[in-house]
Amino acid sequence: MLSEQEISGIQTRLVETREDIANAAKKAGRDPKDVTLIAVSKFHPVEALGAAYAAGQRHFGENYIQEALDKQDQLSDLPITWHFIGKLQSNKAKFIPGRFSMVHTIDSGKLAHTLHKRIIAAEAPVQDVLIEVNLGRETQKAGIEEADLSQLAEEIMTLDSLRVRGLMLLPPFTLTPEQRRPLFSRLRELRDMLETRLGQKLPVLSMGMTDDFHEAIAEGASIVRIGTRIFGPRPTKL
Numbered sequence: 001m002l003s004e005q006e007i008s009g010i011q012t013r014l015v016e017t018r019e020d021i022a023n024a025a026k027k028a029g030r031d032p033k034d035v036t037l038i039a040v041s042k043f044h045p046v047e048a049l050g051a052a053y054a055a056g057q058r059h060f061g062e063n064y065i066q067e068a069l070d071k072q073d074q075l076s077d078l079p080i081t082w083h084f085i086g087k088l089q090s091n092k093a094k095f096i097p098g099r100f101s102m103v104h105t106i107d108s109g110k111l112a113h114t115l116h117k118r119i120i121a122a123e124a125p126v127q128d129v130l131i132e133v134n135l136g137r138e139t140q141k142a143g144i145e146e147a148d149l150s151q152l153a154e155e156i157m158t159l160d161s162l163r164v165r166g167l168m169l170l171p172p173f174t175l176t177p178e179q180r181r182p183l184f185s186r187l188r189e190l191r192d193m194l195e196t197r198l199g200q201k202l203p204v205l206s207m208g209m210t211d212d213f214h215e216a217i218a219e220g221a222s223i224v225r226i227g228t229r230i231f232g233p234r235p236t237k238l
């Protein structure tokens with residue numbers, strides 16, 4: 001159980017976060033309405049999500065399939081927009097169809113094909129997806145290499161159950177927010193190049209978290225994914 005204090009803490013920080021986002025957008029000469037806040041709720045209990053929902057939050061992001069499905073079931077009477085932002089293993093793709101409005105982490109042709117097959121099998125609606133790009137050059141990390149990005153995007157475009165909406169970035173944690181800024185700007189350039197190449201709009205740039213959303217918004221983020229700033233430090237276990 002969360003205490004009343006914890007609940008009002010979440011609601012206060014959510015309001016403050018929205019103000020911060022609006023200010024960052026205005027500072028960058030952007031319309032605050034063009035930046036969507038996803039509340040990242042991994043490891044936090046459903047009550048925490050409920051508190052944010054009661055304060056007007058509608059977009060939530062989860063990283064782990066089973067945890068996400070459990071929360072969706074418990075909150076099924078609320079019209080929440082769910083985002084899958086964690087690493088997606090191919091053997092978990094069967095849990096995605098019909099459950100998430102957007103999957104942010106497609107980073108291989110194999111994963112795209114597997115998800116496509118699962119969506120067809122489930123007769124689920126077309127799935128919006130983002131391509132996760134690895135710009136930090138960390139070999140073990142998720143994301144497609146820049147050099148392979150357009151090929152992956154073209155491959156996904158042949159799969160009629162998937163609709164590419166843009167790009168996602170998870171920069172290396174070792175970089176300071178200021179050092180991440182060139183990566184945010186690079187993601188936007190890649191998006192612009194890809195739009196021209198594919199002849200299709202890619203409106204979504206999913207980038208920016210608690211520590212670096214100001215920089216990400218300055219560089220064109222259309223979605224920021226914020227957890228700690230709203231919910232506080234993550235419990236290590238749910």
Ligand SMILES: *Cc1c(COP(=O)(O)O)cnc(C)c1O
Nearest residue numbers: 040085209210225226227228229
């Ligand atoms: C956990 C997580 C976030 C939120 O991080 P905070 O620093 O808590 O805001 C955003 N994006 C992804 C992909 C995450 O895994």
